[in-house]
Amino acid sequence: MKKRALCGLLVLIMIVATACGGGSGAEEAGDANRTKDQVIVAMGPGSEPEAGFDPAYGWGAGEHVHEPLIQSTLTVTKTDLTIGYDLATAMTCSDDGLTWTVTIRDDVVFSDGQPLTAADVAFTYNTLKTSSSVNDFTMMREAVATGEYTVEFQMEHPYSIWPYTMAITGIIPEHAYGPDYGQNPIGSGRYKMVQWDKGQQVIFEANELYYGDEPELKKVTVVFMDEDAAFAAVKAGQVDIAYTASSYSGQTVDGYSLAAYESVDNRGFNLPAVKESMLPDGTIIGNDFTSDVTVRQAINMAVDRNVLIDHVLEGYGSPAYSVCDGMPWYSEENEVSRDPAKAAELLDQAGWNVGADGIRSKNGVRAELEILYISGDSVRQALAAEVGNQLKLLGIETSIRGTSWDTAYDEAQRQPLIWGWGAHTPMELYNIYHSVDVYGLAKYSPYANSQMDDLMDQALAVSDLEASYELWKEAQNHDDVPWIWLVNADHLYWVRNGLNVAEQKLHPHGHGWSLVNNVDQWTWN
């Protein structure tokens, strides 16, 4: 028996020792055969597009927006997130907002040599309208090629932020589009895909027929690996730039430095803004505690965002006050200064009095919150725990619980859930705050404000994009606080010394392809 006990311990020690041992061999390998015109990028396994590189099935669009790289787009978002041109040369919107006319360059060819014309653009949009699994094209009635290089979009209803949709819609060739397009994409973008080893890597090479400036890096290899594998690859010198998480930020690797790119990849939680009630279909929504607007304001005031950044994100982040911090449509009115004393005072005045057990209550409703997070996401778990700790000091009883997306959407109708958002389009504000369903409440957390709804509707209805920014801003100016925004998490990368990744746009939600939006401008020193 003793022997067995000893054996068990020895085996365990050996397993741990081998697992730990991988860390010691930091070396600068592969330097000699590395050339200056290529780069190897490590991304998470979730970044590999399941359905291939087809814009109709999520490439570039969807939850994690980025530039499609292989395909050209009509417009692009510039580094300040305003709109610039890629294929387009001019763009006008009729006064009623129902017709967008876009003229495009006449010197563009696909990588197979065929010219790109307005017919391809119209084909792309009409195809995506019927088949896109991720993008909303319901506002567009039809795209028509009115000339060889002029395309007209006829809208169902005015949609002022249409250029942001155009910025993520890669143009596909009408003559070479079919069911296997995602595996063999042909586009007119800066790079073409030459090899895809599923589950491992994708290799891009510069498109020699590209109409813009020739990229310095001729070959871009994207490898997909888990966080710890990516870190091991960095240590072994096998990749040039690799995504990483803040938990690794205390490590150092010779020949690499840690780069943090600012993002609008925010984390925050919802607070149901209606009282607990049952919908006609039997689902229960709302929360008696958080339905009190004073409670929501007090929570917003009491949360210490800087502590969250320092302790959960290791300092790599910025405080978030809205879902769109730093975007042209962000209103600074969202900002709130931390004041726990005033928060407590507000709650006292509203009748939420501290009981004998230190927990507030009012008319028999206890101030308690169970904050949900998605199991397996350690950052969200730590945020939930720390927010819970902070709110305890305010006299709110908190606990946390892990859940999965199977049930999280329903559960968030009744209690707070830690979410991650952040996109390069104002439509996200609309999706989160605008009432949608038949019961007149917002989709992800019950809330409705008819004034905000009206302003956002107006913002979509104006024909001038610049003017719409002001309306989006105005829409955010209220004190309802149905969501508490906590932090914008910087996107962290191990970058090999000498690699220059140019100016990065504020990264949106999704720690992946956004990095290589501008890979054509990257250089080696």
Add this chain to the structure above:
Amino acid sequence: MRELWKNRRGRTILGIFVTAVLLAMICLAGWMWSDEALLTDLSQKNLAPCWAHPFGTDFMGRDMFIRTVTGLSMSIRLGVLTAFASAVLAALLGIGAAVLGKTADSVITWAIDLIMGIPHILLLILISYAFGKGFLGVAVGITLTHWTSLARILRGEVLQLSESRYVKMARKLGHGAGYISRVHMIPHILPQFFTGLILMFPHAVMHEASITFLGFGLSPEQPAIGIILSESMKYLSMGYWWLSLLPGAFLVAVVLLFHWLGHSVSALLDPDSAHV
């Protein structure tokens, strides 16, 4: 005390007593610390073992000693509960197969073969998923997968007994089924039952750890030993060895203690086997 120490039987009894007290203490401590195990303090995260935190702290600044003990405590309680339920199930089905006639026997042995034919962990995942994961899912899953081998042993035992001379004679003498089973059968089966029950603990504990490790059990903030170990995997490459080594070693220790307990009890109840 000295008398007890003199012979092997005494030493075994003493050992059983000490082991049982130790396991009970872990169980009690974990039960008392169930709130402390959830406390987070992000200013104290990723600390290596020290006096204040003998097992170090994890990425949310939770004390790993408290978490480990709480996790083991839950494993033990769950293990005892499920092993007991499983053993009762095994006794009912095993004896039922032996005494209820041919049809019942073939149905039950077929069920035993079926369950033994499916890999344990797979069936465990299926059942616990079907019962909505969580504590209930894990408990039902382990109970429904662990009864088979004990049931088969008890069935064989009862079949053999009912063919033995003194049982046949008792029947001839006119004793009823109740009398025979009470006087002649149960005393024979009890040792088998108890040993089987105690030897089931380590299995149940290990399977609880594996299913929570795979994420089919409890919510990740709960201090289950499997959750602790699966979380620690992420931090191995950063060199936080204490997160996996110490809880892992304790899990092995508890399982071995139960194993030893089972063998000791079986040696006491069935002295014949003690010399094998």
